Amino acid sequence: MDESSKKSKQATKMNNIHTISNLVCLTVQAACVIVFFTVVVRNTVVASDSMEPTLMTGDIVLYNKLAYKITEVQRGDIIAFWSDETKELFAKRVIGVGGDTIEFYDGYVFINGLLADESLYLDENVETNCSKSFTVPEGCVFVLGDNRENSLDSRYFVNPYISLEDIEGKYIGSIPKVW
Numbered sequence: 001m002d003e004s005s006k007k008s009k010q011a012t013k014m015n016n017i018h019t020i021s022n023l024v025c026l027t028v029q030a031a032c033v034i035v036f037f038t039v040v041v042r043n044t045v046v047a048s049d050s051m052e053p054t055l056m057t058g059d060i061v062l063y064n065k066l067a068y069k070i071t072e073v074q075r076g077d078i079i080a081f082w083s084d085e086t087k088e089l090f091a092k093r094v095i096g097v098g099g100d101t102i103e104f105y106d107g108y109v110f111i112n113g114l115l116a117d118e119s120l121y122l123d124e125n126v127e128t129n130c131s132k133s134f135t136v137p138e139g140c141v142f143v144l145g146d147n148r149e150n151s152l153d154s155r156y157f158v159n160p161y162i163s164l165e166d167i168e169g170k171y172i173g174s175i176p177k178v179w
Contacts, residue, residue, distance in 0.1 A: 040066055042080055042169040044089060050145035050152060051091055054078065054121055058177030061091060063169025073097060073141055073164065075111070076120070078171035081143075081162050089168065092143035092153050093121065096136040104130040109144070121146055130155045139164050 042063040046055045055061055055078070063080045073079065077094045096102045100111055107127030109116040118126075128148045132155070136142045140161035145151025154160040 050147050052147045054146045060175040062172050064172045065169045067170035080168045081166045094141045095144050096142035098138035100136045103133040
């Protein structure tokens with residue numbers, strides 16, 4: 001075998017090793033992406049206008065599935081949760097946590113007797129109407145949609161309290177609908 005054949009075989013062998021190395025690298029990267037979207041992030045498409053203008057219909061929304069493994073649910077958080085009552089996934093804003101009393105007067109929300117400051121996510125002319133009051137059990141939250149006049153939320157659920165176990169993630173961002 002001449003020198004040129006040896007070099008050609010060596011080059012072919014190196015190309016094969018390089019190709020296998022690239023395939024292994026791509027497989028590991030794909031596995032990491034799959035694990036990331038299975039364990040860490042929950043993504044959905046907004047199906048209704050109940051959270052507008054915060055979450056727009058058709059937007060892709062991302063939720064951190066691990067957020068509440070290390071921190072507590074806070075008032076104001078946007079969460080994704082499963083409803084056994086309607087058999088669907090919802091996105092709503094947490095208004096009350098365990099022990100809170102939620103009441104409504106003149107279109108405003110009161111938490112534990114104090115007017116809730118919702119100025120970060122609601123226009124001042126938005127009314128939240130309801131004739132009931134709610135005391136949130138421990139281990140649960142009370143949620144409302146930001147589009148208060150068109151939202152199926154805790155005010156209307158048969159069981160108005162969302163168990164912490166049913167929360168699938170905390171909102172981390174969205175990708176606007178482009179079509």
